[in-house]
Amino acid sequence: MIQPRVLKGFRDFLPETEIQRRGIVKILEEQFRLFGFVPIDTPILEYTEVLLGKGGGETDKQVYRFEDHGGRDVAMRFDLTVPFARFMAAHVNELYLPFKRYHMAKVFRGENTQRGRYREFMQCDFDIVGTDTASADFEILTMMHDSFHALGVSGVTIRLSHRGIFNRFLAHRGIAKDSAEILRTVDKLSKIGSDAVLELLEELSGKENARAILDFIGAEGDFSAVLEKMEDLAGGEDEDTRRLKDLKAAMARCGIQESFVLDPSITRGLDYYTGVVFETFLDELPQIGSVCSGGRYNNLASLYTKQELPGVGASIGLDRLMAALEEIGSSGRKEAPVEAMVLCMDEEGTGDFHALARRLRAAGIRAEVYPDPRKLGAQFSFAEKKGALAAVLLGEEERKAGTVTVKDLAARKNHGGLSPEEAIKLVRELTKKERN
Amino acid sequence: MIQPRVLKGFRDFLPETEIQRRGIVKILEEQFRLFGFVPIDTPILEYTEVLLGKGGGETDKQVYRFEDHGGRDVAMRFDLTVPFARFMAAHVNELYLPFKRYHMAKVFRGENTQRGRYREFMQCDFDIVGTDTASADFEILTMMHDSFHALGVSGVTIRLSHRGIFNRFLAHRGIAKDSAEILRTVDKLSKIGSDAVLELLEELSGKENARAILDFIGAEGDFSAVLEKMEDLAGGEDEDTRRLKDLKAAMARCGIQESFVLDPSITRGLDYYTGVVFETFLDELPQIGSVCSGGRYNNLASLYTKQELPGVGASIGLDRLMAALEEIGSSGRKEAPVEAMVLCMDEEGTGDFHALARRLRAAGIRAEVYPDPRKLGAQFSFAEKKGALAAVLLGEEERKAGTVTVKDLAARKNHGGLSPEEAIKLVRELTKKERN
Structure with a gap:
């Protein structure tokens, strides 16, 4: 007799949970389709070279990687961003630009499971590629807003900032060369607290710069006041601050400005982002952290093609969202298996x-x-x-x-x-x- | 620059195809839910021991198998039947019996791709477990019938037989001990023709028995006439022939008998089946073979539990079905990305x-x-x-x-x-x- 066990970090979905999961997927999909987004799919297994690129990151160690029957070095996808970049490079001539896609599928990471993380989980990504305008940024933001409403979440706050302004601010202070390290440090704010961040920043950029960085990311108040302060610290108005003003105007015009907060402490750790960056918090459950994050990047697929593909997009961790919806009782009507x-x-x-x-x-x-x-x-x-x-x-x-x-x-x-x-x-x- | 290629036997789904695939999944899912079936999901990666059991089959060579970071022998699922058996053994006490589930998900086989087969493909399985009655058999058959109608297929023929009657017939002739080999041979009928099958059977069971087997599986005519002949050759009426009579009566009562043909040449190669067995053919495209096959088994999960779990179920290869629907123009209204x-x-x-x-x-x-x-x-x-x-x-x-x-x-x-x-x-x- 073989023990009917599953691997650590993996799990079965029993009907009640699977019905709930499919219900959430359906609601999101209906919203995305209303916005003119279309679904794609890519293989779960790909060439390791394609998925890891030059490699060297933290992710590499977590990747399920092996040699297939044909002696190829293959790996299971660990996110939906890299396969999308490869997909765009391969198919850009068969598609139309700007291209708006969503992709809801399983990804795999051999992570430490002690933090309640799963090794197989479902990701939901959506992006607009081939354009760099306030209109596209706003479409992603408004779709996020509307999708959470459609899920029955009573209140949601999308905190956003602009990576370009942050970079300009660093350049203005002459510390742009350390930007990657500074970003990684600032990203730890909510985890280690401002004192520890200050200490790390002092080591990195000196006392005065460290204070200034904390001042920049700590700016609080209404959208205009914060924007004004960011502008000051970054050396005046520019395209990047105008972009935020355009976004604010569109939010007001659509009557959804209440859901958005300009928050310069949102920087997203990754080097990848170049424009707006954002995170989404459930008002009833802010402590679980962001349930939908993303931003603007200026070149999606540079690993695979010379064609520049600027874009903006976001990602939802469906398993975490499901758990959150369950906790705040917004997981939708429980559908009975039979009537x-x-x-x-x-x-x-x-x-x-x-x-x-x-x-x-x-x-x-x-x-x-x-x-x-x-x-x-x-x-x-x-x-x-x-x-x-x-x-x-x-x-x-x-x-x-x-x-x-x-x-x-x-x-x-x-x-x-x-x-x-x-x-x-x-x-x-x-x-x-x-x-x- | 890395070439944005995919592995042989794998492919991307561009929006048009993915919208079509999701449309088919949605229609099937709506039908299944109308019948009180519920969805489940299981991990793509499992212990190799769980997936291959005692192993030794043809499948083993095709399985994507490797050692994970923790030194575990793991494999990607190659069908949805084995994970379902493991699932039932693990969760039977949390569920209710009879249990009716469907599962639509990707499976992986490192097969020879020359025959137009893919190494990653989507399977759709549905089963009723925990009961052995004509009512359950009929529910699967009628759900197959209704599902293809819902997909807009104008005509579908479900050819069925009963493995128990075939076995009784073999026993009646004293050749039951060779039944596994005989089944495998008979299953090749459509591929190699009756002359070649006759030759193989003669080697196996002698001239007279070979003729009798071909006579049994070659019976043609209306349901009652074929059933009578099968009954004769198997040694008279029994529970198994009564089961077929009950099914025929239910088909007639529901007015769907036109879609069913009693065809003793349907035996399904696998040892696994013990009762009714069936295959489904599109009237407009019979040459592509069965698009939905299955049958009754008396013990789903014997590898993992002592509890007997009789069941009946079927499986649809969604990729092949999609290709077929495309060919006969029943793939549904093409949904434009935007209105x-x-x-x-x-x-x-x-x-x-x-x-x-x-x-x-x-x-x-x-x-x-x-x-x-x-x-x-x-x-x-x-x-x-x-x-x-x-x-x-x-x-x-x-x-x-x-x-x-x-x-x-x-x-x-x-x-x-x-x-x-x-x-x-x-x-x-x-x-x-x-x-x-």
């Missing part, structure tokens, strides 16, 4: 039970036939366990008389002597009541 | 364009804002390339006057001076027309 259970009164009735179930389904009702001629008590309790709202009885006498009995399982009340049409109507009413 | 394109007249209007796009989306219309202030001609042709039916123009003058111009892209006709409400109404009419 109407046609009971098995005897084996002779099999065809009749199924014929009635077909009619229920044709009326849009989730209906199944209990397959075994068990005691009715067992069948009723099975129906309730599966969340059915109505049990449909079609005994020998009823089959002769052409009538149907419907039991309202919530009210524990029988409705007998119904015509099939009446029975379907009643079941529809019982299930509709529940749906609202 | 309405709000043009970019100038950068100052960004907020207004997005505000109008939001209103269009609120009316259920797929709407996007062209992000760059390009020439209008380029924007129109982009809108048409993406399949938009309406372009929405909001120039400076119009913004001042509070009016909107809608261009019907199919009729190449402008409708100017509209209020936003009128514009939305017109766009909705244009897109509704297309949807019907």
Whole structure:
């Protein structure tokens, strides 16, 4: 006998959780499609060279990498960004630019599982590639806003900043050469606190610069006040600050400015970003951190093509989002596996039970036939366990008389002597009541 | 520069194909849910021991197998049946029996790609576990029938037989001990022809038995006539032939008997099956072979648990089905990425364009804002390339006057001076027309 275990960091999705996951995917997908985004997919397995590029990063050690039957060095994808860059380089001539895609799929990282992280998890990425405008930045931001609303989240705050202004500020102070290290340090703010960050920055750039950096990222207040301060510290107005002003105007015009906060401490650790950067927090659950992050980059696929592909995009960790929605009770209506259970009164009735179930389904009702001629008590309790709202009885006498009995399982009340049409109507009413 | 190539046998899904694939998945999922089936998911990576069991089969050589960072012998799943067996053994106490699940997910086989096969492909499995009744068999068959109808396939023929009757027939002739080898040989009928099969069978079981086997599997005619012949050759009526009679009665009662053919040449090669077995053929494209196959087994998870789990289920190869639907033109309405394109007249209007796009989306219309202030001609042709039916123009003058111009892209006709409400109404009419 083999033990039916799964690998550490991997897990099964039982129906209740999988229905919930698919429900979230469906809502997001409907929103994305409303914005004119289209889905793509890429292989889970790719050439290691393609996925790791020049390599050397932290990710490399976590990658599931092996030699395939043909002696090729292959790896399982660890994010959806790298495959998208490869995809754009390979297919840019078959597509239209600007290209707006989303991709929801599993990725794999052999991470330390102690922090509650999984080694197989589902990522959801969306990007607009081939344009660098306030309009595209705003489309990503407004789609994030609308998607969380569609998920039933009551309040969401998108904190944004602009990497270009930060870089200009560093250049203005003559410390642009250390920008990568400074970014990594600043990114630790929420984890290690401002005192520790200050200390690290002092070592790196001297006392005065460290203070100035903390001053820059610590700017607080309304959008305009913070923007003014950033502008001052960076050496005046420029394209980058104008971009933020345009975004603010569009937010106001669409009446969604309440959900956005200009926060210069948002820098996103990665070197990759060049323009706006943003993180998303659930108002009811800010402590779990950002549930959707991203930003603007000026060159998506430089590893694979000479064609410059500027873009803006964001990523949602679906597993974390699911857990968060569950916690704040916004994970949507729990969908019962079945609405109407046609009971098995005897084996002779099999065809009749199924014929009635077909009619229920044709009326849009989730209906199944209990397959075994068990005691009715067992069948009723099975129906309730599966969340059915109505049990449909079609005994020998009823089959002769052409009538149907419907039991309202919530009210524990029988409705007998119904015509099939009446029975379907009643079941529809019982299930509709529940749906609202 | 790294070449943006994918591995042999793997491929990217571009938007058009991915939209089609997701459309098929959605239709199947809606059908399955109507029948009270629920989704599950399992990890792509599992212990090799769990996936291969005692091993030794043809599959073993095709499996992507390697050692992970923790020195574990791991493999990527090559089908959804083995993970489901492991899943049931692990979770049977958290579930209810009979349990009805579906699973649509990617599987991986390092197969020879010369036959047009892919190494990463999408499988769709559905099973009822924990019961052995005609009702459960029929539910799987009727769900297959209804699912193909929902996909818009005009005609489908499900050819079925019963492994138990075949085994009884072999026992009746005293050649049951060779049944595994006989099954494998008979399964080659459509590939190598009856002469070659006869020759192989003669070597195996002698001339007379070979003739009898071909006689059994070659029985033709209507359901009752074939069943009578099978019954005769197997030594009379028994539970197995009664099961087929019950299925026939249920098909007739539901008015779907036209889609079913009793065909004793359907045996399914695998040892695994013990009851009904079936294959599904598209009437317009029979030459591509079965698009949905399965059968009844008496013990799903014997490798992992002592609990007996009889079941019945089937499997659809989604990639092959997609190709087939494409060929017979039943792949559903091609969904355009976007319905309405709000043009970019100038950068100052960004907020207004997005505000109008939001209103269009609120009316259920797929709407996007062209992000760059390009020439209008380029924007129109982009809108048409993406399949938009309406372009929405909001120039400076119009913004001042509070009016909107809608261009019907199919009729190449402008409708100017509209209020936003009128514009939305017109766009909705244009897109509704297309949807019907």
